[in-house]
Amino acid sequence: MLRQKVLSGARSPDEWIELLGPLVQYDRDAEAMRKHMGRRLAWVIGLGVIVALAAASFQPIAAAVVAAVTIVAALLIYPRYRFAKKMDLADAPLGFTVPLLPILREDADPAKPLELKLDLRGALVSGKRTGETKPYKKGAYHKVVDTLYEDPWLVGHAEFVDGTALDWTVTDHVRSSKKTKRNPRGKIKTKTKRKKKTSLDVKVVFPAKNYAAAQATAGGPSAGDLRKDVIKTGDGRTTVRVSRVVKSNDVNAPLDVNHLLDLVAHAYGRVAPARRKKL
Amino acid sequence: MEAAGLNGCACKRGFFTLRDCPNAATVACDICSRRFCADHLALRVDAKVCVECAAKQAEEGAVRPSAGRRPTRDLREEDDPADPGLPYRYRARYYDYYDYEPMWWGSYDPYWSDYGYRWYDDSYDDDDDGGGFGDS
Numbered sequence: 414m415l416r417q418k419v420l421s422g423a424r425s426p427d428e429w430i431e432l433l434g435p436l437v438q439y440d441r442d443a444e445a446m447r448k449h450m451g452r453r454l455a456w457v458i459g460l461g462v463i464v465a466l467a468a469a470s471f472q473p474i475a476a477a478v479v480a481a482v483t484i485v486a487a488l489l490i491y492p493r494y495r496f497a498k499k500m501d502l503a504d505a506p507l508g509f510t511v512p513l514l515p516i517l518r519e520d521a522d523p524a525k526p527l528e529l530k531l532d533l534r535g536a537l538v539s540g541k542r543t544g545e546t547k548p549y550k551k552g553a554y555h556k557v558v559d560t561l562y563e564d565p566w567l568v569g570h571a572e573f574v575d576g577t578a579l580d581w582t583v584t585d586h587v588r589s590s591k592k593t594k595r596n597p598r599g600k601i602k603t604k605t606k607r608k609k610k611t612s613l614d615v616k617v618v619f620p621a622k623n624y625a626a627a628q629a630t631a632g633g634p635s636a637g638d639l640r641k642d643v644i645k646t647g648d649g650r651t652t653v654r655v656s657r658v659v660k661s662n663d664v665n666a667p668l669d670v671n672h673l674l675d676l677v678a679h680a681y682g683r684v685a686p687a688r689r690k691k692l
Numbered sequence: 693m694e695a696a697g698l699n700g701c702a703c704k705r706g707f708f709t710l711r712d713c714p715n716a717a718t719v720a721c722d723i724c725s726r727r728f729c730a731d732h733l734a735l736r737v738d739a740k741v742c743v744e745c746a747a748k749q750a751e752e753g754a755v756r757p758s759a760g761r762r763p764t765r766d767l768r769e770e771d772d773p774a775d776p777g778l779p780y781r782y783r784a785r786y787y788d789y790y791d792y793e794p795m796w797w798g799s800y801d802p803y804w805s806d807y808g809y810r811w812y813d814d815s816y817d818d819d820d821d822g823g824g825f826g827d828s
Binding site for chain 1: 712772794796797799811
């Protein structure tokens with residue numbers, strides 16, 4: 414599971430919490446180890462280069478020994494750093510899903526499992542690359558190439574006690590722009606900037622025996638925040654589809670669980686109880 | 693609306709909709725005096741408080757979310773999924789912030805009279821048989 418970094422299945426919310434709760438701590442440990450190893454690697458290389466350069470003029474043999482020791486130490490540390498980096502999980506999907514589970518458990522039908530597909534690989538992997546633009550010019554940059562990634566990191570389905578069925582997908586659309594320019598001194602400088610748009614798409618199906626379509630008057634987010642807000646009635650049910658896009662300049666920025674709660678709450682705002690019953 | 697039975701837990705389950713907790717009450721809340729079950733006991737050291745009162749207090753800044761308790765893991769304490777109060781804090785905050793009115797599928801409880809909620813209010817419909825969704 415940790416090697417593939419993709420989890421999918423149908424489990425009760427409690428089983429998902431049991432599975433994902435320890436992963437959060439694991440991820441923190443892996444991240445701490447990666448940072449520790451990265452710092453150690455930087456220190457060893459930096460110190461080795463400085464000492465070797467300083468010794469080179471008056472003790473060439475000692476400088477060579479220091480350089481050799483530095484290379485060996487770096488070679489010993491690097492595999493650990495690489496392993497820790499490989500085992501690191503994407504933070505945003507876990508940070509979003511873990512608090513969501515106890516909330517969904519409140520409404521979930523205990524007899525129906527919660528279906529989830531959670532991708533913890535992050536957006537910037539080759540399999541999620543969807544395209545690359547042709548080089549173009551923009552301002553001072555004589556060459557800009559955009560690489561696009563699509564990362565549907567959370568897909569879920571839940572059935573609630575009131576007969577409502579909820580489907581949702583959270584997808585990151587990442588644009589990685591590699592920009593190259595020539596500075597006034599004639600040097601070529603390249604930098605990479607990334608932007609992320611996260612789209613949340615929600616479909617809520619309400620059974621007609623309990624709910625009827627109504628005006629959205631029950632609080633929740635305003636329709637202005639929504640990219641899509643469609644209601645359809647028929648076939649013994651009312652279906653509401655809503656979606657929202659959240660923009661960020663940081664690809665690792667966490668996503669607030671309230672965005673999904675907003676969309677589901679808005680869908681509930683589009684219906685009204687059709688009868689008086691107790692659950 | 694019909695009031696909940698005396699032996700039933702007074703806390704409401706749900707986030708988008710609210711319904712009665714099916715568990716039997718075992719203890720009384722030191723704040724609201726309602727009786728509630730072990731599932732809805734907030735994590736406190738010297739007091740027995742229901743998760744709904746604990747969530748209200750947390751929102752008002754009166755106490756830390758899990759005061760007196762060491763989190764089981766090094767998670768951000770507020771989002772520890774093992775904390776039974778987590779969904780209730782989210783719920784209290786969400787209802788306050790967005791004025792969200794949940795669907796009411798439970799028994800009447802004056803504790804909730806300060807909140808807005810939606811329920812089927814048709815005086816000509818006398819279909820309240822107290823049954824569940826599976827009985828029709």
